[in-house]
Amino acid sequence: MNNKHLLYYLFGLLLFASSCSNTKYLKEGELLYVGGSVKVEGKEIPKKERKALKKELEDLLRPKPNSRILGLRPKLYFYNIAGTPKKDKGFKHWLKYKVGEAPVLFGQVDLQYNADVLRNYTENKGFFKVQVESDSTRKGKKATAEYIVKPGKQYKIKQVTFPEDSSEVAKAIQKTKRRSLLKVGNAYDFETIKAERERIDERLKERGFFYFGADYIMIQVDSTVGKQEVDLIVKVKDETPAKAKEIYKINDIIVYPNYSLRDSIQNVDKDVVQYKDFTIIDKEDIFDPRIFDRTLYFHKGDIYNRTDHNLSLNRLVNMGTFKFVKNQFRPADTTGNFLDTYYYLTPLPKKSFRVEVLGKTNSANYTGTELNINWSNRNTFKGAELLTVTAFGGMEVQVSGQNNGFNVYRIGGETSLIWPRFIGPFKLKASSGFVPKTKASLGYEFQQRSKLYSLNTFKGSFGYLWKENIRKEHQLNVTDIVYVSPQNVTSLYDSIARTNPALQRVIDKQLIFGPTYSYTFTNTMRKRKKHTIYFKGGIDLAGTITGLATGADVRAGNQKEIFDVPFSQFVRLEADFRHYLRLGNESQLASRIIVGSGFAYGNSEQMPFIKQFFIGGTNSIRAFRARSIGPGSSEPVTSTAFLPDQSGDVKLELNTEYRTTLFSIVKGAVFIDAGNIWMLNDDEPAKNFSSKFLDDLAVGTGVGLRFDLSFLVLRTDLAFPIRLPYGDKRWVLDDIAFGDGSWRKQNLIFNLAIGYPF
Template identity: 50%
Template structure:
């Protein structure tokens, strides 16, 4: 076959699409905006453009490592903010200027000026005295009681910079902390919280810590029954007269604290309204006379019995006669919301007898049945397709909060450009049924979480895939497992058992001929039977938007037939290979790791990075992972400079059939991938990105039909590298992404010729056709 491989393909990526004209139009338009004439000529007479506000720390009393974060903290307070810049230019200001004065509140010019554009920020808009006081106040709040702030303005070519010089002097530290409370029940409760105080002797004075301390004490008191207490009932007095730059802190309960806030409360009656609807009269409270008592603890107002009593009673953390605690309060609400059956969940605490509270839970159900239809368009490189999903849901199927779902789907994908091959188009259809219980169904008492509602999920499905000119596949699957959240950042997905069965059908004569010529293609149509547990753990704190650094981690372990294969004594290398339903069962251990890091550079710019690793170890009854479990490389969410499944394994050269037919079916048992992407806002809904991707896949064992494919100590030399740029259109409900990428390192080229920087030639149409990969996708790649 070597003589049929076109030599030019080794200088680029096989079968890449032609660049889209629209992309170049957009790129040229953006460049035009960025390089257009200066915005200064649009400034009013006598005005200067405010381009920068900066803070200089003038002190030798602060350790060097603290000066930079303090400077950033102070500069973030300055108002107003200068116009947005990109590479030193102000495209939004330029669009505002060229839009002129719109004739009405509608139309393109108004949209360009007021929605996309940004009015000039002038020096006259800056109130230096206000900013000085703001900075001085902030410095005092972090312990610099004698701070001084001055400011100065410099103007260069009508561009103004305001510099604020801050002189903090010596920071004040905490000398003593006194909980100055009386001997009342409330005073003793406050005093008992002192061991966990955030205010520690020797630490710098900080107003934020004082506020946090009041909230900490309030939270602890809430867990001791003080329902009506709040942080405003506490005061912390500061005495700075002791000298030597030290302060004494005195924590007290205010004298005007209401009597209700000074008493702990217990729970009286608990009322549950499972089928509550909002009326013009608002929430209508029940009483024991018109409610049904369940197990002597909970009153149900549900004459139609829409829910089984136990299904809601087990979610209640309050019991009559118990002390009120905020922890039980939040847990109950979280469990009710986590059921997934209610549109609104509201609770109300009402004074009952002395120091007692009645609790009312108003639960407004979602529609019991729902039908949803989705029509999706998909594109990646030269592949285009569509998919239709019809989803029917029945909430509360058995009156205990169960969710019954039936899904029918169908779709197709076809190659409309580039070089057509036998895998160029396919269609598929299938159906899936799932039943989710909002509790754990197990033969033993297991409660992995008390804060969130766990789910037991049964799922089964069937799919038919038809690659019209090659083969078709029938696949069936069944799984049973549990989903639960440990806390807001940690989630677990345990499939106790997943069974998958894949059987090929209708292998065409043309594809059969290919199997004789290119043996690796046979793996895609081998009958497959897998069964075993799968566990996935996810950790993320990306919802902490106030943090500069956030992370996402997902780790997965997939096992198949490990114990069964050992019992049977399977050994494929020695000819002892066994079947289930006419398919060799797969015996393997597979590990997936996905780590992502997000660093917020500015309010509108982020550096996102990802590292992925996958390892599959086949043994006993198998020598390679089943095709559907293998890793692949490339595509719009991976190495974007290479089309999906076209890269690897290792330094193996992709197979061609004839001059133009290429099989995008490269898979492996081991995977490494690294990505980093700079993301920034361009204007309005338009964002842009620069990215670099690297990685490859490898086989666990040598394959004589794929030289260079096995993982070895030289794997670093077989890493592919690509880079590119793209636009993202953030429509709030979805992100439309376009990427244009090119390879920088091609691992299947001869050693010493894999870096291709010297071959980049954007003027060469043939180079562009073979190397530029355009992707249109939904959502961010990671």
């Protein structure tokens, strides 16, 4: 018997064992409930609509049977084989109650209750006078439930009438009808009616009706107006309170920026500061009153609206300065309909100190640790500015393999200051719940690669961050400066770098400065949406103005320097697009494409090494070690005692991954990755990007487990190549031999990481 037949045999044996053994644990008279089905009958309903209604109705049936994977019920199987644990902890208890799932018995099924649910749902969809029949079928120790639903023709909306009296609330409702969800000719739908009430309430809140609520709206249904037709009459209930029908304006705006529950809000006259329309009660004078004028949307005399209400709260929360934010509206002690607005703000500790110790590993078999020390001041200049000072140090070692002894040591620090506003010549008054920010940062890092070289890296940036809304984010660095200076280059590295220009660029002095911009869009926070996307695009323009002003042209022998270092001049573009297809409550298909290109010109003949693209590794093409692919169809570097970083000017990467929950906190994945990097003007044609770039793609596949611990996701992936980007034989599918130890050693790549790859 060969391996393939053995796998089929074992799978069939498992299928038989798990399907048969689950019922033997049932007591006398018990039946395992294996599911229910709905049949929709009626010639008045088109086949496509019957099919859609059937699916909706089957989702309503309760209880749900035990979950299945490939026709098996593994959770129920584990529950049964665990037996009766003697303790409330231990392996058996974990297996039974965390991994396992108790049997769903037919005795738990209430046929009449389900029939009533199906009837109510169908009638709420406009199929009045519905008939529902229910029955069950027993086969051995298993049972199913069957339901037959016989709806009539669906009722349609003939006419919609809105209030027509002269009251303020009636006139306001009239103005909202253009965007009504109730459309003549559409099917009657109770859920749409409820949504319409909520919509009207939301629109009234935008027009000053602070005390109004959706429950004050009544939509009457008249089904006597025609055959399978209804009239809908929108009304304000007679018992609606008078104040709910009035428009309210903002009166006083009182802010307590240093509030705690122990504080008394009485007798605070001596602590009051009046700034424009705001009354600030800050007895310790912690905050500059101007930050509230920039943050809060309401001003005295404004008509109340829900948008400004929510945007003000969101801005206060997103400033990152306050631990608790509470808002109250109270009737003002004045004539007319006015509201006094109160903001109770409890600050986070002004200064904080945090120490982090991290353990990490990567696909080049390096294992290491890192220490981060962070000090923060959340109100540096009394304007909610965030000052952060970070110091870090770490090391990575490889205890065996090709890089044994070539350890990596890092030490450095960074200081950043974030203002909760735009400063400088740029001004932005965004209608968003997110405060626009200005950020400045300075950093230094020393990196020692044992037996090879050391690098000193200085970084500085100044720019702006702002969000249009929760989905769209912008980051513009007016200037982003990087200076890299090598030292302690060993003879070992120098001897190899002389024959490899890519390695030489690693130890070249580099001066990079210029603006950068990135835009991010995502709607992945909408968990119930079937299709969600993430997009991030960026552009890096280095040395553009300086190069043009000085007439720099390295190809003409006119290379310019600043502080005796040639500055880099290039354009770099990169786009990362991800698509998530929701296949069910516990599964999805995630896909990603990354496209990037960098072009050096003017003062630079090549892209600087740190701005080039790399591919392969834990979060990239997992069947190949980090930065080991390409450029193009060039052979992997094997002649050196260490693993150099393979870099390129162009990048293409594609990933697809099927994700599903296996049980409890354990999730599984099957994935395929492809991609490569290329040069644009290398002396070796095999490395350059061409019209035949698809021939150079490296392809890998594999499986993985993710352990979702809520506070982090621990990821393990096991991958192997199925297509090489080099050589005469590129597709290596027929070389796969899991039983061959030599093949496994050369091809299987184990990745351990934190979080999802994308």
